[in-house]
Amino acid sequence: MGVVAGRLSELGCVLPTAPLPLGAYLPVLESGELVFTSGMLPMIDGRVMFTGIVGGSGHDVTEGAEAARLCAMNAVAALAAHLGGLDGLDRVEQIVQVSGHVLSAPGFCDQPQVLNGASEWLFQVFGETGRHTRMALGAFALPRNATVELALVARLRRC
Numbered sequence: 001m002g003v004v005a006g007r008l009s010e011l012g013c014v015l016p017t018a019p020l021p022l023g024a025y026l027p028v029l030e031s032g033e034l035v036f037t038s039g040m041l042p043m044i045d046g047r048v049m050f051t052g053i054v055g056g057s058g059h060d061v062t063e064g065a066e067a068a069r070l071c072a073m074n075a076v077a078a079l080a081a082h083l084g085g086l087d088g089l090d091r092v093e094q095i096v097q098v099s100g101h102v103l104s105a106p107g108f109c110d111q112p113q114v115l116n117g118a119s120e121w122l123f124q125v126f127g128e129t130g131r132h133t134r135m136a137l138g139a140f141a142l143p144r145n146a147t148v149e150l151a152l153v154a155r156l157r158r159c
Helices: 003-010 061-082 086-091 111-130
Strands: 028-031 034-037 092-103 133-139 148-156
Touching: 003 086, 003 111, 028 061, 034 061, 061 086, 061 092, 061 111, 061 148, 086 092, 092 111, 111 133, 111 148
Parallel strands: 092 133
Antiparallel strands: 028 034, 034 148, 092 148
16 A cells, blocks of 8 residues: 555545546646646535535535535545556655635635645645645636635656
């Protein structure tokens, strides 16, 4: 068992099945030593698990963070599928950047706290390799009314 797979096991975390694209794009693209994921929604088995806004009368920051965590899990599941399975995740040398959009109520300004759900989980799973730069933006609409959409960039070790 690889290091990352072992950490997932220790956390009691089972990755969802890598999501299929919702349109005419690739879920993961490798370019040189970098690998990019497309935007991932908080989905399990093709179903969006968190919909609607964060803030106002919608989800609170904690629920938004859970949605962001699930988005990160889907991004890592897509990476694992691209890299040939869980053990392929040990090729990740660094999570370079996470970009997230939060479906936000007017006046909601805590997008960084919502995205912490993804960032903290990535650190738990990848250790120092999971530390990354990040962009957390508010959005007035996201695909399928998802609460969060997230994409990441990782740098790979060459075999």
